[in-house]
Amino acid sequence: MHKESELRPPLILGEKTWHDITEDVCRPVESKANKWWKIAFTVAVAGLLWWIISVSYTLGTGLGVWGLNKTVGWAWDITNFVWWVGIGHAGTLISAILLLFRQKWRLSINRSAEAMTIFAVICAATFILSHMGRPWVGYWSLPLANQFGSLWVNFNSPLVWDVFAISTYFSVSIVFWYTGLIPDFAVIRDRAKTKWSKRIYTILSFGWVGTAKNWQRFEEVSLVLAGLSTPLVLSVHSVVSMDFATSIVPGWHTTIFPPYFVAGAIFSGFAMVQTLLIIVRKVLTLEDYITIYHIDMMNRVILITGSIVGVAYLTEFFIAWYSGVEYEQYAFINRATGPYWWAYWSMMTCNVITPQLFWSSKLRENVFATFIISIFVNIGMWFERFVIIVTSLHRDYVTSSWTMYSPTWVEAGIFIGSIGLFFTCFLLFARVFPVIAMSELKTIVKSSSEGAKKKSNQSNH
Amino acid sequence: MSAAEKKFVYGIFNDDEVVVNAIGTLRSQGLKVKDVISPFPIHGLDHELGLARTRISICAFIYGMTGLSLALLMMYYMNIFDWAMDIGGKPSFAFYKNLPAFIPVTFESTVLCAAHGMVITFLLRSKILPGVEPHIIHPRMADDHFVMAIQVKEDTDLAKVESLVKAAGAVEFKS
Amino acid sequence: MGHHQHIEVTSTKPYEFTRKNRMIAGVMIIIGLIAIIAQFATHHTQTWSNLLMNNFMFMGMALCATFFLAVQYVAEVGWSAVIKRPVEAMGQAIPVAGGIMVVIILLGGQSLYHWMAPGISTPGSENYDAIIAGKNAFLNPVFFWIRVVAYFVIWTYFTKLFRKNSLLSDEGDGKGYWLKNKSAAAKFLVLFAATESTMSWDFIMSIDTHWYSTLFAWYTFAGMFVTSIAALVFTITYLKSKGYLQEVTEHHLHDIGKFMFAFSIFWTYLWFCQFMLIWYSNIPEEVTYFMLRQDHYRGWWLGSFFINFIAPFVILMTRDAKRKLYLLMYMSIVIFIGHWIDTFVMVIPGSMLTAGHHAAEAGAHHGHALSLGSVGLMEIGTTLGFIGLFMYIVQHHLSKAPLVAKNHPMLEESLHHAI
Incomplete structure (x- = not known):
């Protein structure tokens, strides 16, 4: 039998039984949407519509409607792509790395974090497709021969690595997420009242029955998927960073990029998980499952990864000076004091200083403060990518090419619209899918719930 | 029987x-x-029932190695054998000289094949697929019984x- | 299943540092001393480089043990409670490594670090090097020595503090001392993040003074950490094979084996990132570092990659492998050798250029354009000496306190650890 130290706080509040968990998690799926959900959904769909308009306008007219120019060939598109992919990483981190580290607090949040991963990667992919200008020839990035016979994609190109990394990451994340959902769909199926919901959840649950052999395989599959996803998640943002780092652009070519991008991705992803879950626990009344302790733990991850990112910023800055390479030195001085200084200092403030507030346990356990800080981190990590991409590009080696970049309404529309797309997906998810991994959470009721802790304290004294 | x-x-x-x-x-x-x-999964139940250990992770390993080999073969064929390109002063005329650039795709392909192969094997072996009608013995057997x-x-x-x-x-x- | 049985702690006594083991450690230290003296006596250019790389490994094993310990506190780790005493004992080598490091750099700095050559930052001097002069604000003797002293003071202070609180907890208040160590550990980790970075630039990266890599600090950390975990695995498996630490079950071995496996992969990842990005962009400021290693140390350079990646990856992948006592012990030795070679490749190529240059100036060498390192009896002897010293320190401290901290608040959890 599993023993827990008295130092560990309960992960499920109240004296919950297994059946209570089923009831609490299924309630949002089985009942009608409340007012708050409807309001949020309306706003999200409005954003989605704006996204559709902006993307359609771009594809119909051409990339000229964006603010890009000959010097700054990548700007908001890639900033947003990297931002979204980075956000996605937290889901995989929570469900895979925390599973390997046996952190049980992941259990109440892994499902929604994984959903967030998938929607974030979808948002990221839309930027890749739209920045091609002609997405209907997007298949050219796949290893297919051209029409003359045998000119293939260039496997030396990090952009081709990206195609493989993102598509692998996306499909494996979906499979990981769905495998975990199967037993939970079976719960909803067995409770379904109407014929249609019974039929739909029967199909979704793949006819799952929890026999001993099925569970044995299920657990092994989850473990191996976690083992595969952990290096995968590292590789994905590493490959994204290599889009920059393999070049010889000052500020881009730096060897720390791969691990530093991964740390930044986890940092921003956890901030987004906080933003979402603080809303979700309130709207779906899941405060007993997503407790203050969960929020505290996530804030600690934000503090650690934020500090790692801070160390990386300082390392980059220091080594740029230490290198003695004037291009390298200029790139960093230009970031801090050049025309885009405000972006750089927004990034520094939001990413390095704000998370340090989490040294205070009062703030870590304060829901409102956490929500505000998580928004700051989201903003800061957006600026990080903007700083890396735009400030490095706008000062070319050839000074006559020096220029500035500013986005058009279309780019702004695609970005804000993509947030609408993200929330539309997430809100739909919260209505039809179980937002907490019930089957897994039930395994810790006897060891880590408040009721169990009370019982074991009584028997000890 | x-x-x-x-x-x-x-x-x-x-x-x-x-x-x-x-x-x-x-x-x-x-x-x-x-x-x-x-x-929910019960720790040690398979042992108590005397079930054999699942070999699905061995399958995953084999799928992974297949993915690794396929990726290397594909890149060798496309970028070295069939149409070698000289990019960035690095002519790709020898496989080993280009190998560092081939590692990311090799890795992704390994994970892709291992993960999907394993999950497909799991679904087929356990016969859980869309359209399968479950045999429900007790209405709360997925809930708390x-x-x-x-x-x-x-x-x-x-x-x-x-x-x-x-x-x-x-x-x-x-x- | 389902029984709350109580598990008794059996390791209530300290480890017994037997005469035989003292002899073994002593003989190894003497072999080391003989090797070092012999190398000096033959005016070998590699002496200082050799000492630096061995002491760096020695220091890394101790430093990362304290780091590992701090992480256990901050992350509130339960399973590792039964192996804390060996980790504490390993950390005690830090001040010794510090003393040796100061002696090495004080006496041999000019044979190791290009930037320490006299007049290197003085315009007009025949040694003048404009690039190195540009780094003078960081790489100057005064600031350098302040940093070196600060590192060892900080690391020693926290190592001793963790140990002191841990020993005091044996008297009673396990939870109180654990909480004290937890808050100290958070502070240590912040300082560690800073000092580990600058330390790796100071001791290793500044050898190849012109070269730079932003990833270098983290890469160095990964290597040190794996070596330290390997040393921990060796210590624990040795203790267990001698009948000590029976609380450590195959479940604990599995976990520590996972660390050895996972961080070997992590090291490989960083190795690849650093190499590939420099190889890919191919700019002279950076790529010369790898060209030197690729052209003159190819076997060592690739060998370290393969030993440190393929061996743990293939052998430690399965669950069963991580649970076998002797297999883990052998793997810890393999990984130690692998990272010895990696440290060799990090230190020796650059420091041998400095040493060759320094010796040529002193008139000992003529006409040698390129001074290359090699591995012979004297290098192996030196390493044996450092291993002997490490073994002596660890066993000495293990014999000072019970092998399991009996009032550790996570102990129950650790004793019942089953995966």
Whole structure:
């Protein structure tokens, strides 16, 4: 039998039984949407519509409607792509790395974090497709021969690595997420009242029955998927960073990029998980499952990864000076004091200083403060990518090419619209899918719930 | 043994520890306990039932190695053998010289094949696929009840089985 | 299943540092001393480089043990409670490594670090090097020595503090001392993040003074950490094979084996990132570092990659492998050798250029354009000496306190650890 130290706080509040968990998690799926959900959904769909308009306008007219120019060939598109992919990483981190580290607090949040991963990667992919200008020839990035016979994609190109990394990451994340959902769909199926919901959840649950052999395989599959996803998640943002780092652009070519991008991705992803879950626990009344302790733990991850990112910023800055390479030195001085200084200092403030507030346990356990800080981190990590991409590009080696970049309404529309797309997906998810991994959470009721802790304290004294 | 000759009766339990302990008890009393259906994975249940360890991770390894080989072969064929390109002063005329640039795709392909291959194997082996109709023995067997499947013969005295199963802690008996 | 049985702590006594083991450690230290003296006596250019790389490994094993310990506190780790005493004992080598490091750099700095050559930052001097002069604000003797002293003071302070609180907890208040160590550990980790970075630039990266890599600090960390975990695995498996630490079950071995496996992969990842990005962009400021290693140390350079990646990856992948006592012990030795080679490749190529240059100036060498390192009896002897010293320190401290901290608040959890 599993023993827990008295130092560990309960992960499920109240004296919950297994059946209570089923009831609490299924309630949002089985009942009608409340007012708050409807309001949020309306706003999200409005954003989605704006996204559709902006993307359609771009594809119909051409990339000229964006603010890009000959010097700054990548700007908001890639900033947003990297931002979204980075956000996605937290889901995989929570469900895979925390599973390997046996952190049980992941259990109440892994499902929604994984959903967030998938929607974030979808948002990221839309930027890749739209920045091609002609997405209907997007298949050219796949290893297919051209029409003359045998000119293939260039496997030396990090952009081709990206195609493989993102598509692998996306499909494996979906499979990981769905495998975990199967037993939970079976719960909803067995409770379904109407014929249609019974039929739909029967199909979704793949006819799952929890026999001993099925569970044995299920657990092994989850473990191996976690083992595969952990290096995968590292590789994905590493490959994204290599889009920059393999070049010889000052500020881009730096060897720390791969691990530093991964740390930044986890940092921003956890901030987004906080933003979402603080809303979700309130709207779906899941405060007993997503407790203050969960929020505290996530804030600690934000503090650690934020500090790692801070160390990386300082390392980059220091080594740029230490290198003695004037291009390298200029790139960093230009970031801090050049025309885009405000972006750089927004990034520094939001990413390095704000998370340090989490040294205070009062703030870590304060829901409102956490929500505000998580928004700051989201903003800061957006600026990080903007700083890396735009400030490095706008000062070319050839000074006559020096220029500035500013986005058009279309780019702004695609970005804000993509947030609408993200929330539309997430809100739909919260209505039809179980937002907490019930089957897994039930395994810790006897060891880590408040009721169990009370019982074991009584028997000890 | 054909399916028609197989007959099962079911003991319904409401606690994981009770159902696991009942396996040994009932087996020592001569019952053929074949399976336990539970709403969540029970640590050590497979051991108690005497199930063999699953070999699905070995499958994953084999799929992964297949993915690795395919990726290397593909890149060798496309970028070295069929149409070598000179990019960034690095002519790709020898496989080993280009290898560092081939590592990311090789890795992704390994993971892609291992993950998908393993999950497909899992779904096929466990026969959980869209459209499969589940055999639901108890309406709360995915919620908070545990179903123990016991194999009996046509002439088994079911009343005796029922009393044994209930004595072992079952809250309900179904035949 | 399902029984709350109580597990008794059996390791209530300290480890017994037997005469035989003292002899073994002593003989190894003497072999080391003989090797070092012999190398000096033959005016071998590699002496200082050799000492630096061995002491760096020695220091890394101790430093990362304290780091590992701090992480256990901050992350509130339960399973590792039964192996804390060996980790504490390993950390005690830090001040010794510090003393040796100061002696090495004080006496041999000019044979190791290009930037320490006299007049290197003085315009007009025949040694003048404009690039190195540009780094003078960081790489100057005064600031350098302040940093070196600060590192060892900080690391020693926290190592001793963790140990002191841990020993005091044996008297009673396990939870109180654990909480004290937890808050100290958070502070240590912040300081560690800073000092580990600058330390790796100071001791290793500044050898190849012109070269730079932003990833270098983290890469160095990964290597040190794996070596330290390997040393920990060796210590624990040795203790267990001698009948000590029976609380450590195959479940604990599995976990520590996972660390050895996972961080070997992590090291490989960083190795690849650093190499590939420099190889890919191919700019002279950076790529010369790898060209030197690729052209003159190819076997060592690739060998370290393969030993440190392929061996743990293939052998430690399965669950069963991580649970076998002797297999883990052998793997810890393999990984130690692998990272010895990696440290060799990090230190020796650059420091041998400095040493060759320094010796040529002093008139000992003529006409040698390129001074290359090699591995012979004297190098192996030196390493044996450092291993002997490490073994001596660890066993000495293990013999000072019970092998399991009996009032550790996570102990129950650790004793019941089953995966």
